[in-house]
Amino acid sequence: MNRVVIYGGTGGIGMATARALRKRGIPLHLAARDAGRLEEVAADLGETTFTAGDVTDPAHFAIVTQEAGDTLAGLVYAVGTINLKPLAKLTADDAVMDFKLNALGALLALQAAAPALKAGAGEAGAGVVLFSTVAVAQGFAAHASVAMAKGAVEGLALSLAAELSPHIRINVVAPSLTRTPLAAAITSNETLASGIASMHALQRLGTPEDIGALAAFLVSAEAGWITGQVIGADGGRSTLRTKG
Helix, strand or coil: CCEEEEECCCCHHHHHHHHHHHHCCCCEEEEECCHHHHHHHHHHHCCEEEEECCCCCCHHHHHHHHHHCCCEEEEEECCCCCCCCCHHHCCHHHHHHHHHHHHHHHHHHHHHHHHHHHHCCCCCCEEEEEECCHHHHCCCCCCHHHHHHHHHHHHHHHHHHHHCCCCEEEEEEEECCECCHHHHHHHCCHHHHHHHHCCCCCCCCECHHHHHHHHHHHHCHHHCCCCCCEEEECCCCCCCCCCC
C-alpha cells in the first residue's frame, strides 16, 4: 500500500492525523525537525518511515519525497504557527516566517510530491490536506500575520485542487483553538481557555483528535468525491453565535 506523507507528524494535529491514518491501516512517512522524536514516533506507530529536516530549507521537500517513495497515497501538511501580535508590534520577519512555514512550505511540499501523488492516485485520487484557521473566516484582533498566511493556504489549495485534478484531491481543514503543544501558551491558562471555549456553540476547545479524524477521512478513499473545500472543524465558532 502506498504511503501518506505527513509534515509535522510528531505532535499535535499532525500526530493525531498520523494515528487516525494508521488505524485505517495506511503506512506513513513522517517529516519533522527532531530526528530523535521522529524515530520514537515511527517505532510507536509501526509501518512508518521518516525524514528529518527543516521546512524553511527548500531542498528538504525533494529529499522527503525521494525517501517516501515513487508512489504516494496522500500528503498532509500539518506545519503551522500561532504568532499573535497586534499590528504595531508585527515585524517584516514575523510575516515572512509565518508565510514560509504555513503557505510556502505547503506549496513546495506539493510541488515536490505531485508526480508521486499522481502515480499513486488510484480511482479515488490521492488525498491532500492542508490546514487553515477559523481566523481567516472570522476577524480576530492580533491575528493579522497568521490569518494572512493561512488565507494564502486556502487560495493555494483551491488553485491546485483545480490544476491537479482529477488525480489529486486537495482540501483544507480550518480549526478553531485546539489543545495542542503549539497553542499551549493560550490553553494552559484555564481561565482564558474557558472563556474562549464559551464562545463556541459546543462549549469546549478542540482536541487534536477532533481535527485528525477529519484530516484522515479527507485523505482516505472514502472522501473520493470531495476536493477544493475549506471545512471548518471549529465547534461552530465560524458560523454560530449562541449568545447575544
